[in-house]
Amino acid sequence: MYQTILTEVDAGVGIITLNCAERHNAFDDVLIGELTQAIAAMTQDAAVRVIVLSSSGKSFCAGADLNWMRRAANYSDAENLRDARALAEMLRCLAQCPKPTIARVQGPAYAGGVGLVACCDIAIAVFDAQFSLPEVRIGIVPATISPYVISAIGKRHAHRYMLTAERFSAAVAYRIGLVHELVADEAALDNAIGEIVEDLLKNAPDASAECKSLITAVANKPLTPDIIEDTAQRITRLRASTEGREGMRAFLEKRKPHWAANETF
Template structure:
């Protein structure tokens, strides 16, 4: 395994579950340009793989991710404006690639989930956190802004909550993160996190891969939109295509025949 591969681990099991693990536990999985490039390459690979159905995103050690490596960000101040923009654009592209994955993405969060780490979690479809997990968007305290992560964090917690937490930089716990929509579920500890993660993966594997992909596209199109002719046409076409698809026909047949559909494990 190369040094780059060791920064973020990728394992794919026989069920088609890809586990992506941030692997810098000695610095709470803070990321730098190399980590961003590695994540971007993983998302690009997974997006094109028909054999991968679920993606689990997690952090090794005590924390999910403390966000950007502070030494890396300090050194970026010595880079040229062009180098700085290239670095931040790579981050923006990596986050969009995560957000746009056709597979269901489950983030399992323990310990610190700060700044860019919160951005990564916000790009997942489902987030489960331990009760002791801590979140924060601390950029303003460093004279920065949570710019590249903002589309995903605001989509998760809403603009009103973002106006508080982007501006104060204060820490908040998992229960508060759940209350404001950043987290879906809170569990007691890391043992419970493993158990609940396995349960959710099993539930996701009951869904048809193409239907999950199209459901994610559907959410992206209708979120924060009024119902107009374009939306009605899109949603009608979405379900019409699904009904006529091989998955749709198999799913309906399996229901009436009282059996599992061919994609269910």
């Protein structure tokens, strides 16, 4: 179905794998389009409750593909804008996906690869992964990924790593908030992600989507009367929802709610 990615759905988990190992899973227009399609399809698929973004080979994602960059050097402004909008839309689809998303970072992530990591809700990386935002070294800026990277690492760290374009280690990525956990190797990576997936599948699907919406609504916002009223309205609505009522009944009856009936606690 796809040329540059692999997809599968198993036991509630949708896995999207960047599958261009020979070019370090670097972006081009085809990969961007296919990744956008896959994210949208899994967002609409009721069988998918968690999405894992993975990669084949040694690299997670090396940013823009060199051949694509060579073609882009001769593009008109209109063609460059078309490509930029396509990349921005793919990142938006990933960042605003209502389902929990996990980045499985088994190797280096540069430029747009860092953007993919930042767009995911949760990111786990191996100890020897490296990261870089090298755009200024080739006369451009990390524009389309900037909202997500700055949200993940903060303005202060963005000043350093976007301006220096230096490579930084997984330990630094962990310290500045780009990744949540570091593990020794790919086996440990899969185990760590499996544990997180197990936790996520215990949760109500609609409530998980509502929780993502809540975080977006209140993060870095001043505590105004409108924010306070919005949070009150949200919990009122969810208490009366089908999931809210089922979750409360299950808690009081000391049983699993229906969405976790097949999960082990």
